[in-house]
Amino acid sequence: MQSKSTPPPLWREEFSVFKNDERYVSRRQLTKFLTLTSMAMFVGNIWILIRAKLHGKAAPLPVSPVAKLGEIPVGGVKLFQYPQAGEQCILVRTGEDAYVAYSQKCTHLSCSVFYSQESRDLVCPCHEGHFSIRDGSVLQGPPTRPLPAVTLERRGDQLIAIGMTNTGAD
Amino acid sequence: MFGYEFYLDPSRCIGCQSCLKACEECETHRGVSMINFDFIDRPDGIATAAYVCFHCEDPTCAQVCPADAIKSDEDGVVQSALKPRCIGCANCVLACPFGIPKLVPEYEQMMKCDMCYDRTSIGKRPMCATVCPSQALAYVKPEEMAAMRRDKPVNTFYFGEQKIVTKVYMMAPAERDSVSVDVVDYTWEQEDAYAV
Numbered sequence: 001m002q003s004k005s006t007p008p009p010l011w012r013e014e015f016s017v018f019k020n021d022e023r024y025v026s027r028r029q030l031t032k033f034l035t036l037t038s039m040a041m042f043v044g045n046i047w048i049l050i051r052a053k054l055h056g057k058a059a060p061l062p063v064s065p066v067a068k069l070g071e072i073p074v075g076g077v078k079l080f081q082y083p084q085a086g087e088q089c090i091l092v093r094t095g096e097d098a099y100v101a102y103s104q105k106c107t108h109l110s111c112s113v114f115y116s117q118e119s120r121d122l123v124c125p126c127h128e129g130h131f132s133i134r135d136g137s138v139l140q141g142p143p144t145r146p147l148p149a150v151t152l153e154r155r156g157d158q159l160i161a162i163g164m165t166n167t168g169a170d
Numbered sequence: 171m172f173g174y175e176f177y178l179d180p181s182r183c184i185g186c187q188s189c190l191k192a193c194e195e196c197e198t199h200r201g202v203s204m205i206n207f208d209f210i211d212r213p214d215g216i217a218t219a220a221y222v223c224f225h226c227e228d229p230t231c232a233q234v235c236p237a238d239a240i241k242s243d244e245d246g247v248v249q250s251a252l253k254p255r256c257i258g259c260a261n262c263v264l265a266c267p268f269g270i271p272k273l274v275p276e277y278e279q280m281m282k283c284d285m286c287y288d289r290t291s292i293g294k295r296p297m298c299a300t301v302c303p304s305q306a307l308a309y310v311k312p313e314e315m316a317a318m319r320r321d322k323p324v325n326t327f328y329f330g331e332q333k334i335v336t337k338v339y340m341m342a343p344a345e346r347d348s349v350s351v352d353v354v355d356y357t358w359e360q361e362d363a364y365a366v
Binding site: 015017018019022 | 244
């Protein structure tokens, strides 16, 4: 029993013994909420699709130097930022004359992947996601999409990043 | 509901137990009677009393329910515990000052008189009131009751310091406005005078 001086606690208001004062979410309310939310998401997706169709392809990515040839040893890595500052990428020298570069952001939950010398693949330490060093595809773990790959070009003794593939936009 | 009120008059109870049988017939809880039937002082007399739930305005049973299973609806009828919620803790059984709720072990659920809500909500009379031959349990309009009885219907009860206002009326002597129960005195038991 509540004494008259103290107001009833919040839980008592929410779970009132009187049916009329209850604040439950009814099945109908929940169904309405789910339906409207799904409809809103559907409309939003349609809008995104239409906008993508109308605007066509995005502007080409910038061309930026990544490293000098021979700057890193075979099996070594270099981190760089591409296509803009803050977008961390990883360059790996897989052979005497072979270089690959991928976005360092794991496609699962955006942890930073690293190059594992032992397994010769890119590993995400958060949830044991493994990506192939050859094309960035998923080898094991929770990620479902491949790592975005940086397209490299050799100009003289410079490695130049000229674009990205597997970004999800192409 | 529909202008009818429930009146209890234990002094008119003749102990026929028709109400128990009628209550058992109800299809919402067939075989289990929700009437509280007492022999007042069995060794010394034959007086009996049949009670239904008093349907308190601020039901103590619902207030103490930890599972939020007991609800008072818009008509002021306190319903049986909701089956999906009731955890069978018997808090309500212990808390009710009238001793109305019953824990049914087979169902692990509290069940109590809901004033035949399936009937009264559509204007019919509760099962017990339809069969009571002495109208110790009566479901009539207030003016009819006033015309038939000398007693005064009261619905205010004091249990120690707890004041309870109920939906169901109890017939009391005309000069009384409320019924008080001295809880300590009521729970006192004398030495076992009838020990064999």
